[in-house]
Amino acid sequence: MxxxxxxxxxxxxxxxxxxxxxxxxxxxxxxxxxxxxxxxxxxxxxxxxxxxxxxxxxxxxxxxxxxxxxxxxxxxxxxxxxxxxxxxxxxxxxxxxxxxxxxxxxxxxxxxxxxxxxxxxxxxxxxxxxxxxxxxxxxxxxxxEVSALYYDRKYRDAPPGSTFDLRFASILADLGIPMLEAHDALNDAIMAGMAYLALRDMTSRGARIQRERFRGAPPPPTGA
Missing domain, CATH: 3.30.420.10 (Ribonuclease H-like superfamily/Ribonuclease H)
Structure with a gap:
């Protein structure tokens, strides 16, 4: 930071x-x-x-x-x-x-x-x-950082051994955001903006994203 x-x-x-x-x-x-x-x-x-x-x-x-x-x-x-x-x-x-x-x-x-x-x-x-x-x-x-906002909404307080999936496509899918043609700079900026707005709204409402119960070694959030 x-x-x-x-x-x-x-x-x-x-x-x-x-x-x-x-x-x-x-x-x-x-x-x-x-x-x-x-x-x-x-x-x-x-x-x-x-x-x-x-x-x-x-x-x-x-x-x-x-x-x-x-x-x-x-x-x-x-x-x-x-x-x-x-x-x-x-x-x-x-x-x-x-x-x-x-x-x-x-x-x-x-x-x-x-x-x-x-x-x-x-x-x-x-x-x-x-x-x-x-x-x-x-x-x-x-x-x-969009992935850090997503991590907070989905994986904060996750139990030890939880699997963290912070891929962009996974974030968009969880948020119900349509996938535009990827790796186009403008499309990627628009999709990141849509994810930001959705996650900001969830944060303001205290809403969380449901996580599945998988096991594995968790990586840190990209924006931590």
């Missing part, structure tokens, strides 16, 4: 003060659901090939208020394994803008709003290496 002292440090040492707006809270009833498609799973070595963000205001996902872009990777190119996931080949992103040009527009769209997502910490770490180059700071936005 990105704490207050950490944010104060980066705000004080910001390399480009034009991005001070990121450190100012956004509207109280707004968050942004974010997803990145990448060339791999190593933020140090891999690059972003697509990014999408959609605004959530109150209980509505405003698909008309969205940001989406293909991105030409700086160094790492889509390989066979990543292409199987997002189906974006090198030629598909060859004419796209590099992230350093995409990033300012994305940041203006996000502002100081909290960021929602599934494995949102990975997406933010992918963006951080570009923000460090742009203004010498990491993204200060609060992160809301």
């Amino acid at each position: 990105r704490g207050a002292l950490w944010r104060l440090f980066y705000r004080a040492s910001l390399g480009d003060h034009a991005y001070q707006f990121l450190f100012r809270p956004g509207p109280a009833d707004e968050v942004v659901s974010l997803d990145c498609e990448t060339t791999g799973l190593d933020p140090k070595r891999d690059d972003i090939v697509a990014v999408a963000a959609v605004l959530i205001r109150g209980n509505r996902i405003l698909t008309s208020s969205r940001f989406e872009a293909l991105v030409r990777p700086d160094e790492a190119q889509p390989g066979a394994e990543s292409i199987k996931v997002h189906r974006l080949r090198q030629r598909d992103v060859a004419d796209a803008q590099p992230m350093r040009r995409v990033l300012p527009g994305l940041l203006r769209f996000i502002g100081g709003r909290p960021l929602v997502g599934y494995y949102i910490d990975f997406d933010v770490r992918m963006l951080d290496k570009y923000t460090m180059d742009l203004f010498e700071a990491k993204l200060p936005n609060r992160q809301i």
Whole structure:
């Protein structure tokens, strides 16, 4: 979790003060659901090939208020394994803008709003290496991890030996959310947004998700 002292440090040492707006809270009833498609799973070595963000205001996902872009990777190119996931080949992103040009527009769209997502910490770490180059700071936005909200509604206080299933498809199925075409940045952002709204509503009502009684070694929630 990105704490207050950490944010104060980066705000004080910001390399480009034009991005001070990121450190100012956004509207109280707004968050942004974010997803990145990448060339791999190593933020140090891999690059972003697509990014999408959609605004959530109150209980509505405003698909008309969205940001989406293909991105030409700086160094790492889509390989066979990543292409199987997002189906974006090198030629598909060859004419796209590099992230350093995409990033300012994305940041203006996000502002100081909290960021929602599934494995949102990975997406933010992918963006951080570009923000460090742009203004010498990491993204200060609060992160809301969908799998952690789901874990709390389904597995909190689960007995020892319970099996935890935190796969995105399982979360959507439990919440009755339709599965859009997966590993499309905009679709993934929309589905994460729908899961967030459903889980937030359950949390406000104190509702829980019924769990089955299986045995196994439980992994921790991804957003813990």
